[in-house]
Amino acid sequence: MEKRIKKHSANMLRKLAAGGMSLLTAGLLLTGCGNGEPETQTEATYASFEETVTGLPVTVKGEDGNEAPLQLNVWYFDEAAGPYYEAAAAEFHDRYGVEVVCTRKDEVNYLEDINKANQSGSGPDVLIASNDEIRKLHLAGLIQENTLYTEEFWKSHYPEVTWNANRSDEKQYGYPIYMDTCLMIYDSTITTKPESFGSITDFAVNFVDETNTKTIFKWDIADPFCDYLFLGKNAQILGTYGEDTDTFEINNESVVQNMTYYQSLHEYFSMDADSSSYDSIKGALKDGTLVYGIVKTDVLGELSSYGTTYALCPVPDLSAELGVQNLSVTYSAFVNPFTKTSEYANLFSAFLSYEYAGNQFGISRKVAVRSDIDRSDANDALAYEQYCNTVSLPKALENGDFWIYSEICFKNIWNGNDVATELNALQEKMDARLK
Template sequence: MMHSRKKRLCSVLVLLCLCVSLLIAALDGTAAWNLIAQRNRTTLKLWYTDEDLTDYLNKESVLFNERQGRTRLEIRLVGAAEFLEKISKASLEGKDFPDLYILTNDLIEKAVLSGLSSDFCATDPAINQTLFPETALRAGRYQKKAAAYPYYYDTSALLYNKTYLDQMIREEIEDEKLQEHPEAQPGDPVLEVTKEELEAREKKILPHQIADIVSFARNYNAPDDVEAVFEWDINDIFYNYFFVGKYLNACGKDGDRTKKLDLYNDQVISCMKIYQELSQFFAIDPSLVNYEKVSKDFLSGKIVFTIATPDMLTKIRKAKEEGDCAYEFGVAGIPALNKELGTKNMSVTSCLVINGYSKSPEEAGRCADFLVKQESEEMFDSAGKLPVKRGLSYRDPNLKEFLRVYEDSVPLPKSMESSDLWIRLERAFTQIWKGAEVNETLRLLSEEMMQQVTGKEVHEKKIPDPPTVSILSDLEEE
């Protein structure tokens, strides 16, 4: 009897050992298959130069790798200096080169002519007006074909101290209500200013023309902290370009027609005369101003209106988190110069480019498509970048306003032969601000640039000065 029990116990133990062995074998087999699957996955390499993107791209690559069975993404931060040269060298050597990379749109022509841009995205249906604004499509286009996937953008807009404007508006509305109800006492509900009233009046009071800012400066009873009603970095063409952007043709609408330059015409002359006139109202010394100083003064309440890029919103958030900013701010489109002359600002679009040397262009295209469609407000929260994708819902209305401004902007041109236009244009702006003769300064600028792009000696015939229109002429008529 005892012997029988021992025999049954041994049988059970043998069976258990067999089950455990089979289970281990199964697990080992699964691990082996997983290892094989990992080895068979195509590895895509993405290069980028902006350190601010690291955390965001790390999260996106993890998400991409979790969702893809046959492809995995690796990201690599590379120094910005001679970025395309580094990609070209690695690609030609066939060692550790990127399948796709992030590049600003002004360098797309160089990438295409260097063989560093694949034709794959030219036929990718994901690049369309449903997903992207026309500005983004133009930025990523070269010779009428899509050469890159638009990813995120940078542009300038009018920023204002909302706290100051609301305070002024509140006082105005309260005075109006007191006139309607002279018997009312402080604290009386009839004198209460509602949020809706503030918002409606703010929309009305925001400048529609530059002259409105001048008029505001003349009549504004500024708080003690305010040192300037309107100040911006007049040394940087990115913040000045809007003065001529609507009438200056820099290499065509896609920025890739080298000889399509029109820098010297009646409208540009008139716009720059208004720019020069502003130097009389807003005494900004070019030697004392720069973007960092303007940003600091704006955040501390020393400036009411400024021209700034989306990074200002990041600075505002950081200052609030650290308790160093007590103001609210708003974003608006850049106003027209006057009733006849409009404005149009410049933008830079960072794009995902598929390397022409990639052995997996289709997989790289799917990866780029994934990344641009994943864009959300988290991209701004994590990296301080504003995605170009349409249809995003923003908690912060200022981000939505920046996108609206971007959609009406001029993409930075791609033409390599006109790459120093911005340095020359920047210099012309500084000279004109300091009092140089507008017509002659622009004529010489155009002459220099046309000689550069044509390789021939060019003599621009002087255009007769258009009638001078004062920035305040519209206000004086009223």
Template sequence: MFLKKRMIATAAVIAMAAAAVYGSTQEMSQTQDTGERLQLFRAKETIYCWYSDEALSGYINAAAVSFGEQNKVRVIPVLTSDSEYLEAVNQETLHSDQIPDIYLLSSDSLEKAYLAGLATKVPDTEGICDTDHFSRAALAAVTYDDKIIGYPVYFDTSALVYNEDYLRTWATQQAEKELSGSSDNDEPVGEGEEIIEEDSLPEDQTTDQVTADEAAVNALAEQYFAKALPSTVDDLLNIADTFDAPEGVEGVMKWDVNNIFYNYWIVGNYMIVGGDPGDDRNDININNPETIQCLEVYKALNQFFFIESDTVTYDSVIQDFIDGKTMFTIGTTDVVKRLEDAKADGSLTFNYGIARMPDVSAELQSRSLSVTGAAVINGYSEHKELADRFAAYLSEEYADGLYERSGKMPASIHAAENADNGALTIFADEYADSVSLPKMLETGNFWMQLEVLFSKVWNGEDVTTLVQQLADNMSQQLGNTEN
């Protein structure tokens, strides 16, 4: 939940400094005992760190205390509203002597911040802005005009969530069908597998009387399960077509088809808006054959999964998954905590897993959308060197505690690798290959337009026409004459 008002009043800042930043109650009382120690406290270099997501409070406050103690400085966190957040940073910079020296900002707003002078190329005094510490996707997300102007702190992206117990059931079903010499299409599942011919059986037996040995079924089921995670959409459809769903299962897969975050993987590898950094106005490629093919696949999915777009929400599909009504869904990084909480309270009674998003087909690759939270140094700060060191501290050295304290996935490669939950590592892998939100001011409404396109495609409208319209709209907004 975001606060509704900016916390910039003097009393609020003093309270934050006392309660969450450098001086504990004991230290403050000891400092006030002597004028000399109080003067030393006041003389410490101080920076202000702004952020707008309350979920980050525990992390940023703890990092501020730790960094302050190590460096004998003060870092004062300021939680403010996300409404007109960058404008609030600008106003405070212009009219206050307690300007935000560092602030957390979504990567898609970096162009606006940079052009306003509120973001500057990071000095990278700690030498961490490289692929040893962050994925190429993370570095691209914080790059503008070929300059790194922020540190990647956390990210969000999407991945495939699956019911492991249902997937094992499906694997056993396929093993039984293969060993009994039948499948849904009356053909053996395995290529080159022998079919038991009725004429080859003893006279007192028929194929209907032949039952697979339990050990053989289990062994073959393990083979099916080992290869069960879908690598393409066709694999998903095969599971949907061959799964004998237990009672209570309403569908094989359901996801929020209204939200571009859970749809973009379909076209992410081919619908180019600004290139990987998302700031190149000459790298726009929306209307191309691959994008159209991908969207045709998406359109066909409605015939298999029958998701009612006017009633489905992200919360509803995750709840349906928890209730065992579906085998697959698409979730963002927050889903792990939600599933773990449901497991702890007993509402989730099965094993689950997280997997990379499947490719669209054997020929067409998928690529998920991501958003990166960046630590940005204010171009007007008088403490840029200290702000740079704290930004680096947030994104790398202290990043191991980010997920535990905020529920957000760290962009740091090392922190992601150290995550206790293997499901989180899958999200990190998906993020490493993702495409970030573009930074160009002219594309601010692109995602809204794209959501409209996906909605119309899902409901059966012509893909080619819709893609052409979107490309034309973007060309006009960007001032381009070619799509």
């Protein structure tokens, strides 16, 4: 399976819980950035972004005294996104004469490695990171604000969820590139698009598996990124921008009803939270034995390799009365404050985010978050539509504890514990953590 998709769910628990504060302690905090009065801005267009590099040299003097091409260094961790960065780098070089070197790094120690490289003077000019890392990154002085996009530009070319994902402390960080979220997949040769989770349970009751090979429904029940959607639309998790520690309510009656429905699914679908994995779902898709599943956007590049004809649709509501609320994660290019080529670093970030975005799905099967591009592929359009109806991953520093506590809560509810008691326990733990 695609590495970043799996790793984000698996690694965010230990990254956020274990590594968050150490990075802030080690980071070299910047001072005096963004504290001045805002400048009067003309209308933002990509042409106006290009004007920021007008007249700037595209060569630098090397240690030997000879001129060498100006070089931007870009770090990323998602192998599947690499072809897009490389193609964009080649096009950028053709247009502007600036070499862009894209380097894939290990995800587990990614932020710590950036901080160490900055201290040794070898840090990247641009780094790719997910929106849940933004608060940690900017507090550690590892990213700059987005200096090119005006609010009007943001809202004209990106959906609201992207604006929210990239906002921290009333400022916008990063140049958004692509996203991930959950989708429903189903075997279109034996069933139809589910109108609700009730459609799936009805199918489970009535379906006769003559081959005795089919699994009716699976999702990675051990992954809180997938489980989150069952909380519904009335869970209040750290506010609109994911960092309001005064906003946390997960034990109201609406959430209790949703999670009671979640628990009832155990009667139909026997899944073990201790042995559940996304890999097992992907395996069933490749074998063609899964009828319904909750998947992530990595499947967009794999549908043709699956063992039957699968179709995608948005994750449906649980019932007419009980809705779902999908999560999303947004990946962006961030300019390192320690870059010596800030203008070109910002321009290349905007190039990835805006100018070259229409090529992204065709190259990498990643879903670009720019709103006003042609989406000729129906699944690209479907995934983008689903993204627009999501909430973004929280970015508060206490976020890591929430994922750890919620994973335990979901597991206990699935295994039959009292729903209200488990949600109250989660609320109490987070109330104490957020004080």
